[in-house]
Amino acid sequence: MDLVVGRVVKSHGIRGELVVDVRTDDPEARFAQDVSLRGRLPKGGGEKTFTVTAARQHAGRLLLSLAEVSDRTAADALRGTLFLIDSADVESGDDPDEFYDHELEGLPVSTVQGDEVGTVSSVLHLPGGEVLTVRTPDDREVLIPFVRQIVPVVTRERIEVDPPDGLLDPEA
Incomplete structure (x- = not known):
């Protein structure tokens, strides 16, 4: 399974730098110089491998330089590209209360x-917090706020919820 570690937002400057929306807890390692990045190009453009030549912070965002991108036109063409890693390359932490999205996806909920x-x-990451998207047996989609009061039990095998009245009701 692929995990997104970054998304190209736009180009920056005339030398082909990219503004990247970081989606990893370890950007220093994922976007380090000489690291190879697998990029899924926008609009069904397939995948391509890129090599990081430099990364720096600027105004709270990551600016990334790639060996394969030398000017603004090439950088603009990559807008929307997703940088991916294989979930098998990610170690789960020792903290029993921390989970990666891919560890929660597919778990049964009761x-x-x-x-x-x-x-x-x-798992949706919204400004107000995380939300679990749950597919019910009758093929409905239920959104459950991922907070301890509503989701008191999370293990690597299952999730238990204590929903307030109406949260799971399709008529609510």
Whole structure:
């Protein structure tokens, strides 16, 4: 499974630097000089490997230089490119309360009373916090705020929720 570690937002300057939206907790390692990055090009353009020549912070964002990108035109063409790694290359931490999205996706979800809710299909990272997207057995999508009051039990095998009234009700 692929994990996104960054997304090209736009070009910066005339020398082909890229503004990258970082989606990793270890940008210093993922975007270090001479690291190879696998990029999924926008609009079904396939994949391409890039080599980092420099990375620096500027105004709170990561600016990235790649060996394969030498000018603004080439950088503009990469807008929307996703930089990917294989999930097998990511180690889970020792903290039992920390999970990567891919570790939660596919887990069964039930209520604390034992009623089946569905399966986690994705984790949304919204300004207000994380939200679990759960696909129910009747193929509905339920959004569950990923907070301890509503999601008191998370293990590597299952998730239990204690939803407030109406959260799981399709009529609410």
